[in-house]
Amino acid sequence: MENPVPDYLDEVVTACAPNLRGEPASYIPELAKVDPDRFGLAVATVDGEVYAVGDAEREFTIQSISKAFAYGLAVRERGLSHVLEKIDVEPSGEPFDEISLEEGSGRPLNPMINAGAITAHTLVGDDTTSPQGRVEQIIQLLSDLAGRELSVDEQVWHSEMAASDRNLAIAHMLRSHGIITDSAEDVVDAYSRQCSVLVTARDLAVMAATLANAGVQPVTGKRVFDGDQVRHLLSVMLTCGMYDSAGDWVSSVGIPAKSGVGGGIIGALPGQVGISTFSPRLDRHGNSVRGVAAFERLSKDLGLHLMRVAPPARSVIHSTTVLGEGEEAVRIYHLAGTIGFTGAERVVTRLTEHPPHERRLALDMTGVHSISGIARRMLLEATRRLREDGHEVFLAEGEDVLPSPDPGDGRELEDVPEL
């Protein structure tokens, strides 16, 4: 059988391709030279499956998408509280290159606008790291995320430097507030190199899938960020990642994302997929027109909106059966799926409101593929209380999801007896 996913993605590209609205970025002259018709789409799952269609293997510069990852690196290396002292996480509602800082503290409003991104860039490494050293660390990080060695497009970098007055102004302003200490010229030089790293949509989809996979690159298996760092980063991407159209994006697409003026967009849906599009024509906010259209379509067709209300966890108790008869009888609760707080709450409520008539009962975990820490504690506490009420409680095949189950009364849960 041929996998239908690439056919579906081709269909999305074909449907969005006729949209020729917008213009490639021109404030960096080299970016204006790109072929505006290029259009690539790639999707990478947290299992490491990568689908790439259209121009998904064409290189372009990462631009502002690098801001998300460099910020993640700063948080990884300096710790979140230190970084928060320098950069806030409030959506600004302003264009990306606005020369604005928070009143009083002088902090940039968030790490996705240039003021915050330039600051985050300087927080990579430690106080002794040179600007060149920072660029190397960032390129290494981006390479780890992509799973291949990435490099800088020197021509785009030169072009960006020739048009860097505004970023220099931002860097000088940051220096005057004591937010950065290096020379404005050195910082903008290094930050522009970060923006000029060449990537493909395929690379970006895998990089986004690393975030979706709680920080582990799904193809190489390398851990790049820890789960808390990813949660923070995705939150900032959701609220601030799409320039000054973040609100529109959240309501129409609902996936944490970051776009760049090179024409790329990434989106990372926790636990599911990383998505990337590449199409150079930009709307007035600086977001790729066809990229936004493709994301809207994918979000709708594939049910990827983060705020989509998932079906309730009603089905956690899949069924119950009774083994044996009389005093020997064991009522077995067959649990299934992923059990979090609400799933465990349903089990506990069922056992409280409809306690089993049988004295002996068992939790069958064979159909459960994961259980959160709190759900595990709730089920073990329920077990302890059922025992206090005079029930005997067993566990069927639970070692993988409920290893060494100790309800806290000193008696481990035993296997269902042979009947």
Ligand code: GLU
């Ligand atoms: N290098 C660009 C700048 O700082 C990145 C802008 C962007 O992609 O939004 O001006």
